[in-house]
Amino acid sequence: MLKQTLHISTSPHLVKGSSVEVIMRNVVWAMLPTAAFSVYAFGWNAALVLITSTLSCVLTEHVLCRLSGKRSTVSDWSAIITGLLLGLTLPPIFPLWMTFLGGVIAISVGKFLFGGLGYNVFNPALVGRAVLQGAFPVAITTWYDGFAADRFSSINSSLLAAPFMKPVVDGVSGATPLSAFKFDGVITDTADLAFGFVSGSAGETSAILILLGGIYLVTRNFMNWRIPVSILLTVFVLSGIFYWIDPSKYPSPLFMLFSGGLMLGAVFMATDMVASPITKWGVVLYGAIIGTFIVVIRIWGGLPEGVMYAILLGNAISPHIDRLIRYRVYGTSLKSS
Amino acid sequence: MLTIKKHTFKHGVHPPENKEETNRLPIRQFSFAPLIILPVSQHIGKPSKVIVREGQEVIRGQKLAESDGFLSVPLHSPATGIIRKIANVPTLSGKMTTGIYLEPFPSSTQEILEGNPIDLETATPEEILLGIQQAGIVGLGGAAFPTHAKLKIPEGKHCDTLIINGIECEPYLTTDHRVMLEQPDDIFMGIKYLMKATGAKRTIIGIEANKKDAAEFLAGKLDGKDPVSVEVVPVKYPQGAEKMLITAILGKEVPSGGLPIDVNVVVVNVATTAEIGRLLPHGRGIQERVITITGPGVKKKGNYLIPIGTPLRYVLEEVGVEESISEVYMGGPMMGVAVGNLDISIVKGTSGIVVFNEKQVHKSAQVYPCIKCGACVDACPLSLNPSKLGILAKFESYDKMAEEYHLMDCFECGSCSFVCPSHIPLVQYFRLSKSIIRKRKSA
Numbered sequence: 001m002l003k004q005t006l007h008i009s010t011s012p013h014l015v016k017g018s019s020v021e022v023i024m025r026n027v028v029w030a031m032l033p034t035a036a037f038s039v040y041a042f043g044w045n046a047a048l049v050l051i052t053s054t055l056s057c058v059l060t061e062h063v064l065c066r067l068s069g070k071r072s073t074v075s076d077w078s079a080i081i082t083g084l085l086l087g088l089t090l091p092p093i094f095p096l097w098m099t100f101l102g103g104v105i106a107i108s109v110g111k112f113l114f115g116g117l118g119y120n121v122f123n124p125a126l127v128g129r130a131v132l133q134g135a136f137p138v139a140i141t142t143w144y145d146g147f148a149a150d151r152f153s154s155i156n157s158s159l160l161a162a163p164f165m166k167p168v169v170d171g172v173s174g175a176t177p178l179s180a181f182k183f184d185g186v187i188t189d190t191a192d193l194a195f196g197f198v199s200g201s202a203g204e205t206s207a208i209l210i211l212l213g214g215i216y217l218v219t220r221n222f223m224n225w226r227i228p229v230s231i232l233l234t235v236f237v238l239s240g241i242f243y244w245i246d247p248s249k250y251p252s253p254l255f256m257l258f259s260g261g262l263m264l265g266a267v268f269m270a271t272d273m274v275a276s277p278i279t280k281w282g283v284v285l286y287g288a289i290i291g292t293f294i295v296v297i298r299i300w301g302g303l304p305e306g307v308m309y310a311i312l313l314g315n316a317i318s319p320h321i322d323r324l325i326r327y328r329v330y331g332t333s334l335k336s337s
Numbered sequence: 338m339l340t341i342k343k344h345t346f347k348h349g350v351h352p353p354e355n356k357e358e359t360n361r362l363p364i365r366q367f368s369f370a371p372l373i374i375l376p377v378s379q380h381i382g383k384p385s386k387v388i389v390r391e392g393q394e395v396i397r398g399q400k401l402a403e404s405d406g407f408l409s410v411p412l413h414s415p416a417t418g419i420i421r422k423i424a425n426v427p428t429l430s431g432k433m434t435t436g437i438y439l440e441p442f443p444s445s446t447q448e449i450l451e452g453n454p455i456d457l458e459t460a461t462p463e464e465i466l467l468g469i470q471q472a473g474i475v476g477l478g479g480a481a482f483p484t485h486a487k488l489k490i491p492e493g494k495h496c497d498t499l500i501i502n503g504i505e506c507e508p509y510l511t512t513d514h515r516v517m518l519e520q521p522d523d524i525f526m527g528i529k530y531l532m533k534a535t536g537a538k539r540t541i542i543g544i545e546a547n548k549k550d551a552a553e554f555l556a557g558k559l560d561g562k563d564p565v566s567v568e569v570v571p572v573k574y575p576q577g578a579e580k581m582l583i584t585a586i587l588g589k590e591v592p593s594g595g596l597p598i599d600v601n602v603v604v605v606n607v608a609t610t611a612e613i614g615r616l617l618p619h620g621r622g623i624q625e626r627v628i629t630i631t632g633p634g635v636k637k638k639g640n641y642l643i644p645i646g647t648p649l650r651y652v653l654e655e656v657g658v659e660e661s662i663s664e665v666y667m668g669g670p671m672m673g674v675a676v677g678n679l680d681i682s683i684v685k686g687t688s689g690i691v692v693f694n695e696k697q698v699h700k701s702a703q704v705y706p707c708i709k710c711g712a713c714v715d716a717c718p719l720s721l722n723p724s725k726l727g728i729l730a731k732f733e734s735y736d737k738m739a740e741e742y743h744l745m746d747c748f749e750c751g752s753c754s755f756v757c758p759s760h761i762p763l764v765q766y767f768r769l770s771k772s773i774i775r776k777r778k779s780a
Contacts, residue, residue, distance in 0.1 A: 008677045010768075012671045013664065018758045118759075119706065273708045273709050328720060330719040
């Protein structure tokens with residue numbers, strides 16, 4: 001006689017097997033080569049910035065969950081992504097206390113205030129970075145040349161600046177290719193840009209490794225490839241048009257593609273699922289808008305770099321894109337849906 | 338004629354098929370249980386009216402309950418025996434309904450009582466529909482909607498194309514596959530009845546590419562002059578849904594809120610068709626059906642011809658199940674219902690029994706918030722936005738769900754829940770929301 005205790009659940013009784021945690025973990029794996037290269041290029045300085053930003057995000061998430069009486073959501077790995085991303089957007093000699101503050105703001109303001117994972121309107125890392133940019137405009141544009149001989153033997157003193165003290169900038173601080181172009185009209189070689197032998201934020205140097213990480217995520221179906229492709233294509237085409245009109249005044253499209261935070265932003269930041277549209281055509285429009293903002297800010301704006309603001313603007317527009325662009329529901333005409 | 342198509346409907350998912358274990362096993366006759374329990378409500382619509390009394394001896398094929406109105410079908414005795422009791426019995430949904438307890442006589446011949454044969458040549462469409470109703474036939478694919486009601490062409494509409502649904506997109510199930518391989522003559526006879534009843538000018542048998550053998554076998558039986566063809570479509574869930582099948586085969590879309598007849602199509606399941614072809618020439622009623630019994634928890638997996646009313650417990654004991662069984666589904670694992678009580682019976686709509694043991698059961702994994710990854714949006718065969726609908730359901734914005742986001746079109750295929758990385762029970766939200774909306778409307 002059968003005497004089993006039967007479980008009852010609702011259909012479907014099969015699941016595909018992916019989970020939020022798996023997606024997030026894979027995004028972290030995909031960012032690791034980029035992070036490793038920034039450590040290779042900038043030494044312990046970059047390592048310290050990345051560790052600090054990640055720790056700060058994870059800690060903030062944990063503490064805020066506990067304070068609001070919820071189970072800690074640290075195990076979903078999303079705070080680690082925010083931390084790594086934030087670290088990768090900062091100069092490798094960015095004072096650690098500022099880095100820590102950035103992480104706290106990213107998670108508390110960028111994520112928790114909106115309701116936590118899934119509810120954030122903006123990419124939390126960029127919220128943190130935007131606040132840092134406003135608060136510490138000098139420190140965040142103080143760059144540092146990569147491949148210094150002593151990068152693994154000493155730590156830059158500005159990293160360890162005491163809180164609320166003006167950091168003493170020491171050593172060589174190199175201009176980024178974009179600021180070199182914007183303010184001095186100097187063009188950096190595209191191959192150097194692509195491979196990362198330039199000055200810049202910890203993670204905005206090696207376009208190739210960022211692209212590899214992106215390709216990995218796309219093949220595992222954890223990333224919508226249309227977003228980076230749409231952004232990069234828009235930047236390439238728009239800047240190509242200007243370059244074709246006057247090559248002496250405007251940068252070449254290849255320089256635009258491989259310089260600054262474009263790759264990092266297009267591949268790892270604009271693709272934040274929560275803050276990007278949900279339909280295929282929606283993300284293409286979203287990417288085109290971000291790409292256009294980037295070109296506009298870089299060419300006419302007061303800042304050498306515009307990726308961060310462009311993506312934040314794209315995030316803000318994203319819910320409206322979803323309202324505007326929907327799939328035509330089966331059996332309805334476009335007008336009624 | 339056999340056509341192999343490359344295109345199909347938009348979106349959809351690819352769950353593991355798991356059909357290999359039973360798709361080569363021929364249909365085997367199941368023995369009579371010592372006590373057969375027949376609920377009178379085995380179909381959508383009004384329950385049948387019992388016309389026998391306790392203690393009465395009945396013959397196999399004899400009517401035990403009569404149809405009650407148009408949307409209702411009679412119930413026939415699956416065995417010669419004696420009515421022991423008429424009392425409330427449990428059903429799959431958890432509700433109790435009137436049931437007839439029949440004790441078969443083990444020694445009697447079990448010959449089948451015949452009724453009024455429906456002659457294909459002379460019968461009018463109305464007579465065929467009545468014959469189908471009197472045979473107690475309902476959609477055997479699982480919906481259990483009375484077939485004659487579906488075949489009744491509404492005033493002002495006409496049917497061009499009859500589609501025979503041999504898709505069987507539910508994982509694990511091989512019922513229709515075996516019926517197509519073993520009952521071709523019944524299927525073709527059924528098609529003739531159906532074409533006459535609906536006035537359809539042509540018939541297309543739709544089969545998924547994982548049953549090419551059945552498609553080739555059936556196409557080989559056609560002589561080229563028949564208005565019947567076989568089309569093979571790529572494997573994709575939920576292709577067996579009428580709307581998806583019509584789109585896959587004809588490229589047409591059934592209007593939102595409409596029926597296949599709105600695009601001049603009628604879709605009938607292949608096992609239902611075979612049943613019509615087998616029963617109508619003799620005026621018999623349906624007494625048994627083919628059921629795939631499978632899943633990791635089953636010892637003697639196979640396709641069985643099981644008398645309607647056989648208790649599930651008896652079925653599982655006969656095929657043998659593992660010690661560690663954990664969930665039993667009536668139907669396939671995508672749309673089937675988890676059984677909470679083994680004392681329910683096999684009914685006309687039971688297309689499969691799938692038994693999972695502890696390992697396969699996806700124990701309620703942690704539910705995360707929706708991260709708007711869009712997997713559900715790209716899975717929904719109707720291009721609904723399950724992500725948005727799920728959020729609206731949480732806020733109980735039912736009117737918005739129905740009016741702006743077409744919730745009422747959802748047929749609960751489960752593709753969205755299947756792909757959701759946050760493990761949000763979206764289909765369950767939608768089932769609840771739909772029933773609330775329906776209740777509000779009728780109130």
